[in-house]
Amino acid sequence: MTPRCRELLKRCSAYLEGDLEKACCAEMEQHLKECARCRAMLVEVKWTIEACRHAAPSEVPPEVSAAMRTRLREEREAIKATQPG
């Protein structure tokens, strides 16, 4: 890995999020043209971010949901019991 490759690895999130100065972006883009390994690395990072964005949430199991509602009811009653009147 060359110093330029390291620099790209260090800054690729900032590059992808548009946080870099124009001159810095141009330098990175020049390096990307010349380095297949860094192009592949950048694709992998983009791909990782996309994978996170598409990660499917697990459904809340009905018994977990029911237990949570019971706790909320108990808490509500406890709060009411401490209120005057």
Added chain:
Amino acid sequence: MIETEPIDRLLPEERTLLARYQAGDDAAFEALILPFETAIFNFGLRMCGNREDAQDILQETFINAMRYLKGFRGEAKLRNWLFRIASSVCQKKHRRSKFAPEREISLTQFYDNDDTSEVLDVADERRLPDDELLGSELGQRLSAAIGGLPKKYRVVLLLRDIEGLSANEVADILDMSVPAVKSRLHRARLFVRQQLQTYLSGRAVS
């Protein structure tokens, strides 16, 4: 002194439900909070890695919300306010348990252990992950990779890349500076990418 209007970040329907709850309508609480049940449960599940702890985090977050919602003025988005509570609940739970001290992720660890395959080139961008792919093997690998992150990196990745909050919102929720959020996020992404590399290179040659 010039008085400024308080910032209101609630949606109109949330504002109405909050006013009803603050006026004593208990049913409004569930209508206001329950739409976030799946998000908070999944946040707990990914932070702790098991259903039992995720259930505790869900319950503690909502109980705390019930206690403090009477005084909530809408100065933060409701979802972000709940994530702030959930993060704090996770942190307390982590302190009480006997976890090993958190390790740091340094960028240098990615310099010499990089298995990037040159086969995966820009042309592969069109094959970005879709929902179908993530429901299967990749979904499990991704969960395991995120689970391998030290917690202080994991929480940032979950809020920013999974939940889609902005770096500013994540900084606000975690009481961190925006540059610190971005630095942790970058290291977290590189770590997850490294964990998925076998899968990624398999894709590239398939």
